[in-house]
Structure formats: structure tokens, C-alpha cells
Amino acid sequence: MLGPVPAYVVGAMIWDLHCHLSGVEGRTPHERMARLIDYADRMNVDRLVVFMGMSWSQDPGPDDLRRQNDDVLEAISHWADRAFGFAYVSPKHVDASLEEIDRCIRNGPMLGIKLWVAQKCSDESIDAVIEEVAGLKGAIYQHTWLKVTGNLPGESSPLDLAKLAQRHPDVPLICGHSGGDWERGIRAIRPYPNVSIGTGGFDPTAGMMEMAVRELGPDRIIYGSDIGGRSLASQLAKVYGADLPAAARRQILGGNLRRMLLPILREKGISA
Secondary structure (H helix, E strand, O other), X not given: OOOOOOOOOOOOOOEEEEEOOOOOOOOOHHHHHHHHHHHHHHOOOOEEEEOOOOOOOOOOOHHHHHHHHHHHHHHHOOOXXXXXXXXXXXXXXXXXXXXXXXXXXXXXXXXXXXXXXXXXXXXXXXXXXXXXXXXXXXXXXXXXXXXXXXXXOOOOOHHHHHHHHHHOOOOOEEEEHHHOOHHHHHHHHOOOOOEEEEOOOOOOXXXXXXXXXXXXXXXXXXXXXXXXXXXXXXXXXXXXXXXXXHHHHHHHHHHHHHHHHHHHHHHHOOOO
């Protein structure tokens, strides 16, 4: 049985930046999305951002990018009031990625892009993709990690994202997973006010949120879960268990993501 909702959450928006179809039960994207909505209802989460398909590849080609985006388009098609989508793109396939941005964002319902591990975001080949999404007022989410065992060959760290932020100082960017090693990740992106951190996908650890607010301010932190790789409950606990003012919690849980997405939502005539 679920416990009571914390008092500072009552009436607050909770928007989850980081959701996947992978790792969720269901035979089709529609069935998996329905399961995600059920989980969200249990935890009082209002909106979900979904990216990548039912099965993944670390170095997707053009056909795979399209297939995975098709999965997300199908998943969100019946949940316009609850779910948003980001297009999965790759800097190794710029032309195909620009086509997917046209198809899924400019001419479709999606609101941003997800970049994963095919190629580091410090490589200038990504710039055309970044500029295209920025022109549409879309969000840009870049997976980042700092692994003690070493990153994958094309896997970005927060240091790579810092280089991207230097090249595009006026484009809002999201540092996925807070860099995994969040203490180093927070410090790496701290000088770049156009970079926010996404909090999803690593274990809840005492002091993480407090450090992030201290170093970045509450307006540069965005709650996300990384469901189905992680649970909503464990990731919400990062915010619920932190020693933060109620106003900061509300910004992190939904206010910051809504503010980031509001320009493209208005362009598309979507109320939020």
C-alpha cells in the first residue's frame, strides 16, 4: 500500500523527463505506454517524456532510428494529455537525423531529441542537429556518464557536454543522469548556465540534490526516472528525501521541465 503524498507535493506538477518503453511489460508500444501511465498514476506523476523504442542499439543506423521513433509515436498517440516524445537521433547519421527531426518534431508531435552513445557530443558533427532542434525550440537531452571502468567509445561525459555548451551558449541542453558520477558531473557543467541536469537513472544518494541546488541553483535541475530501467518511487525519493525548500522541490519535480518545453508547446498549440 502506498504511503501518503508528501505535503509539499500536493498540487505540484510532476513531469518525468526520462522514460523508456524498454524494460516495461507489453507486446506493443501501446500496451507498454498504458503500463507506464498506470505506474505514473500510482505515483502522482502528471506527464511522461518517452524516448527510444522497445529494443535499442548503441549505434543505430537510419532505419533503426526511424523504427525506434515509430515505436514512440505509436506509444504516445493515445496519450496526448499525459505523454510527450523526444526523437532518437545520432550525430553519425546527420542527414537521417535531420529527416527524423522534420518528421517527428517539425511535422509531428515530438518536442525534442535524445542523443545516446553512438558518438561523443564534443564532436562538431553534431552541430547541425543541435542548430536544427534549437530553431524549432525543442529540448536537447544528451546521455552522459563518467564510468570508473571507462566509457563506451562514443559515450559522452559531462566534460564533452561542456564543450558542446561552449559552442552553443544560447541553446538549452540537458546533462543526462547528472553524469552518473554526479559530484563531478555537476562541477563539469556548473560554468555553463544553458546546461541543466537530469536526475534520472542512478541510485538515490544522500546529499546529491542538496549539492546540485547549492552549485547550480534549483532552476537547473530536472527530475526524471529512467523507467523501465529504474522505478518511479526510487527516483522520486531523490527529491522527496532531500533537505530542500518546498519551492525548490516544485521546480525540480515539474516546473523547470515545463518552462523548458513551454516555447515548443505553444508553437504546437498544446496546453500544459
